[in-house]
């Protein structure tokens with residue numbers, strides 16, 4: 001597993017080693033010992049999620065507040081997405097900073113987004129399937145969101161014209177970064 005740093009020190013890219021032979025290929029998509037060594041602490045994954053999206057679908061920016069804050073280990077198993085993590089911890093030196101990484105079935109990259117970050121992704125291919133592990137269970141009451149095109153965050157979403165972005169109603173109506181309830 002290749003571990004690659006990003007512009008945000010706690011957000012990491014994991015690139016599995018792929019073993020190919022005449023039958024096809026094999027990879028470890030998750031190895032607790034390798035993962036926890038890279039992250040530096042124990043990470044209790046308790047839920048796995050899987051979603052399917054059409055081109056231009058943008059899910060996010062989402063998070064859950066404590067005590068249900070979620071770390072997420074995310075990847076695309078079909079198609080291509082552009083994935084974003086935003087540091088929303090007021091006490092952090094990188095508060096309000098974001099990183100974007102392309103995740104695809106082809107590059108097999110995974111992104112570790114710790115608790116305290118908002119997360120979103122847009123589908124760049126015709127369709128995508130997206131799978132992720134989370135460190136806390138889904139809890140509707142703890143859900144928070146920030147609007148995807150917040151001017152203060154100024155996330156440089158790629159390729160898709162704004163008019164073609166496909167949003168859930170709740171995401172279109174999400175609060176600005178300035179108004180959202182975030183992490184203290």
Ligand SMILES: Cc1cn([C@H]2C[C@H](O)[C@@H](COP(=O)(O)OP(=O)(O)O[C@H]3O[C@@H](C)C(=O)[C@@H](O)[C@H]3O)O2)c(=O)[nH]c1=O
Nearest residue numbers: 049051059060061062063072119120121137138139168
């Ligand atoms: C996230 C989630 C949703 N649901 C339900 C609620 C709702 O009726 C339906 C669809 O939910 P959503 O519209 O919130 O799905 P979606 O927009 O895909 O939400 C996800 O977006 C990405 C960016 C994340 O980071 C995730 O943590 C999660 O917030 O699924 C669950 O039952 N369990 C869950 O863990």
